[in-house]
Amino acid sequence: MPKFDTVVINGVLVSASDVSSNCIGIKDGKITVLAERFSDDDLRGAEVIDAEGAYVMPGGVDGHVHLCQDLQTGPHGLGGRCADDFLTGSRSAMCGGTTTIITFATQTRSEPDRSLLGVVGRYKARADATGSYIDYGFHVIIVRDDGDVLEEEMPRLVSEWGITSCKLFLTYETQRLSDKQLLNVMYEARKNRITTMIHAENGDAIEWLTDKLEERNKIAPYYHAWSRPPAVEGEATNRAIALAELIQNPILFVHIGSALAMKNVRKAQTRGLPVYAETCPQYFNLTWNDLKKFHDPSCFENSKMICSPPPPPDASDADELYLGLHNGTFTIFSSDHCPFRYDDPHGKPTGVLEHAESMTGEPEPESCLDGHALCDLVSRKTGAFKFIPNGIPGVETRLPLLYTTALQTGRISPQKFVELTSTNPAKLYGLYPRKGSLMPGADADIIIWHPDHSFVPFSLTNDRLHHNVDYTPYEGQQFTNWPRYTLSRGQVVYRNGQITGKVGYGQYLKRGQSQLATAQGRKQDPRRVADWLYE
Template sequence: MLSKFDLVVVNGLVVTASDISSFDIGIKDGKIHTLAPSFSSEDIGDAQVIDAEGAMVMPGGIDAHVHLCQDQKTDIGGGKCADNFETGSRSAVCGGTTTMVTFATQTRVEEDRSLLKVVEAYDARAQATGSYIDYAFHIIIVRDDKDVLEEELPVLVEKWGITSCKVFMTYETMRLQDYQLLDVMLAALKNSITTMIHAENGDMIEWLTQKLESKGMMAPYFHALSRPPSVEGEAANRAIVLAELIENPILFVHVGSSASANVIRAAQTRGLPVFAETCPQYLNLTWEDLKRFHSPTCFENSKMICSPPPSPDSSDQDALYIGLHNGTFTIFSSDHCPFKYDDPHGKMVGILDHEPSAATDGVPLTELAHKKVGRFSLIPNGIPGVETRLPLLFTRGVSTGRITPQKFVELTATNPAKLYGLYPRKGAILPGSDADLVIWHPEGALTSFKLTNEHLHHNVDYTPYEGMEFGNWPRYTICRGKVMWANDVLLGKPRDGQYLKRGPNQLGKGVAHFKKDPRRVAAWVHE
């Protein structure tokens, strides 16, 4: 019997950002076609059927902060990303993510002056391997060449659908001074491009790092001491002042501390268009995890280095969960920035660049790491997490009642789609939306397990969440109507994903009648 559907999901508890309802879902030509309390056998016909068995069915995850395929020239700390578009997207889809927004990174070398050429280069990397899931680009801007900003930003929007850029307030090779930040923000504003900000005070970090190193405090653990929460809080406050000056919407990426979250919440309360993102590492790790392996000075603790670092203790985690609950955080992303541990282009850079002769003495890297402390300031900053993002928040957030299933969908799918101009094609379960779905195991059906790196599908030789207990994991991941992951089996192919052109931010530009106080706002700039 023929069917009007290609795929039907039955007996599911459909969860959106606003509702939970029992619906069957009919999918046709890669789109959501019909939602109904139930389908008859005539409706189903010969369509493929997935029985959700009462489990939650949600929009596929959108991970809006993923680093892939970046080389030594562009990577923070001199490392090389372990994942390309194939391996990174493979890992993503096995963890319930159906769309990712990755970074095309400008550098200060002359060949990267053109933003268009940077995007073309990253597109070539994506095309070379393909992607299991749909993807888009943010552009990282580390120069304020006015001709490039004026001439190329409109082309990025029109040709590529790139409607977000990222700027840095730290890292010597990437950060912009305040006046340069204003230049980029103003150019972005004119083109309806959302400005993403890595907010850490670079001068404070450099000063603290010099003091630590002068005392011989160079082991991985001291990375955290070089970046106390006040470093992030100060930079967030300063960025808000700059953005308010020219009325520019901004998003703070990977917020890791209550110091920063409180500043952001205060700005939102005043009606400013300030958005924020946090990540799994800030809800699940602390400074103590930088002492996890063998001893506080063991180089293996480099596996936990990311920036900002996790907070000193669990009190910030409680505050960040409140931020997820009350709307301080708009989205929840992974900041998947993968570096291998046992690799001369991975975390081992912290030893090899500190003591270059060690690279030629014939000692295996793993053995070398047990003999050398290395230098934390040279260790590539970043950890893997694209596959564990959704299961971590589901297990430790939804299953414990710390956030509702609807809030989970809002943070992981619907708001990312709206913020980055993909809604309602993505992030929704509506007729006409792409049939991107994640179906969990029914409650109690999956025996809880302790995670090991062998469970995962990235190209990294460790996970920072090794040994953590998980009570659920995506049972099915469906991308545009195709079942990509089912019962622990990868079914998709590397070229199933498509590039996505995006529209502007759909979450608004702040309170329309907000008083433009000349003590804070330079409204005349736009005249």
């Protein structure tokens, strides 16, 4: 019987702490041995992968991916529908070097969705319906503060489903929580050691600014950015930090997009608070100018670039955000893959179909669902940014973008790359050391890059990608490397541009408690903290 199923040789192994020249032995889906070299006997019968001096890293862990979500909240019930399901989303992820994704099971405010367990069960059924190429887990989005549900079901989310994280919103009318509701949910999350993720934008400020823009007829997609200047993220991060400190609840800010919000996080961390932060590729590679790149600022095609928070006003924020990657302000680097098609009435065109003024004199929205009619409509209309689904695709480009813009330029080290994209997400979300490591006993989730000296840089086009979206916001961007091999639990699922994995191979992951998001046991200031809550 062969000693190993697969071995990786001649690679530069990178962990979150070290760089070495070891080889990897894999058996039954696990890393079993790290060695300086293998003998001929060791290699006999094994598949040998020669890394040819390239970086070998733990597979990417993307802790922020939206799949199979319906956000049909517009006046005509169209709203947004995620273009990717678990099949297409996981396929795209693995082709970009990601071997674990954590997606969202979304509660709504409708009465049938009071039960968080019911919500999770329905999303698991969606995953089962298609299968996944790679391993996956769930966060739960909570938009209600029903005391009986939180008290009864949060412990069961942990024990029965291994769901140890929840996401809360400070914006979006259908999802945001008031400060009191936020405290109610965070309080129960703290009792169950559930990591609290916060989407921090001031919803009231955004609505007020949107109203003022509409009064001035500034409704084209470009003005989405004007409705969400960095100040609304800055205020919301400050407020959430104050509330979390009050009840001593660790929090993670998702998709921090501005230097202003990053500085708020850094200040809290300097005071010793358990405050963590995530950022995403769009905040390093896009700016407000990208919201007017198609033809002119009023062109509806600019809706392809809309996400929330929007990219920063100019590239100066990106320079500061890179510093946040380098110095540890940012704990993780995720994609926030939130895919909406441009040729789908449940995608970006919702911004026209749900906008009454744009539809004046036009057929009813249901008559525009044909592809040609929809294309004609959006080519003639400005639409209104407030009806456009917020989100862009990026699960496949996350790692290659960071490699190109940060690792290869020397802005971050190889170890920091692994820490941000794999090890820290695994630790934060209760998957380490099974995921996010190259140590013996870990799942053999591995990325092998191309040797830098032999890789031919290319300009990205959407047809190279494997998602179910008809565009990429990074069209034309130069890439200087891309994963050559992706291994998921020992199986080569992507090799030299070809998919070799099988849908359904991915397993659901029950996660443990976070190894990072813990309150620190230092003396608390009674002027800031309600210690008596836990007496």
